[in-house]
Amino acid sequence: MVPDDWEGVMGGSQFGAPGSFTPPAGEGDAGSNFLSGLLDGPTDSEAAKRVSEGGHHLKDLAQSGQFAVNEEGFQAYMKACDFFLDGYNRMIVDVGLLTTAANMGGSEYAKAVATFNVKVADGDEESLIPNLIRMRDGVLQAREAMAIARKNYRETEDAHSMTFAQLNKGLQEQ
Template identity: 60%
Template sequence: MATGAQFGGPPPTPPAGDAGNNFLSSLLDVPLDAEGAKRVNEGAQQFKALAEGGGFAINEAGFQHYQKVCDTFINGYDDMRNDLYILGHAAQMGGSDYANQVANFNVKVAAGDPESLVPNLELLSDGFKKVREALEIARKNYRETEDAHSQTFAKLRGSE
């Protein structure tokens, strides 16, 4: 079953139980461009759907590790928001045509179109938030599975 939960071209069909691991291991191996940001966001959506469907579970230690990665990006992005807002406005570089062209070019690179820095950072931030939500669900899946196994073993021990 191809889940698309990893990056870099069409996803291969992962062995059962590996789709979540493949996505997580490739989470930070994405270039910061429009296509990379799109792949992270789409992969995060699929990763969350995988967890919601019970196709991925994670123990507490794994959750803590990946949560830290997600929170580092999300918090760093939130801290940069004001600086990014400033980049979206033309700097005062003088009154010449060339100075205005440079200032306008800088705005375009920062926030002027879907290929620019700010929209792609927003897309990445959204993706990391979805991954974070998926991890919460996957941790819940793991706990529920562990609880079910514990109850089964308790019943088996009680019937001996």
């Protein structure tokens, strides 16, 4: 189940250079923007676009060392991503059934409804299937970002531990 409180998910995340706890301007919302798109769903093209762009943005931040996440945050993000991906294959198959016009009768109205249903499923870039694919790609990018961000966090923690050990050794030598 996806958590109701996304702030709890973001609690284990940090944006900025490793070791920094101050987010660069505008970057602190990247994870929230990504997750809010997941909640809006594939019927909203803007939400699908936010998920896709958000996943790529998170990965870019992580690769440049500007995003780090501790184990608790990592697990929460992965849970949200896996929740979506677990249902994705079922959703895409179900929506794929709508790409064939249903035999709804011979009237013009029945034909129009059947044609409309096909268009909603896969008629253009705003329809369900392209939106689902956009969202899946964004979620996959976010999963990759989380692995990188967890590594960033661990490296930061290791650096802090070494600095503390050196400081402690210096104090003991005095």
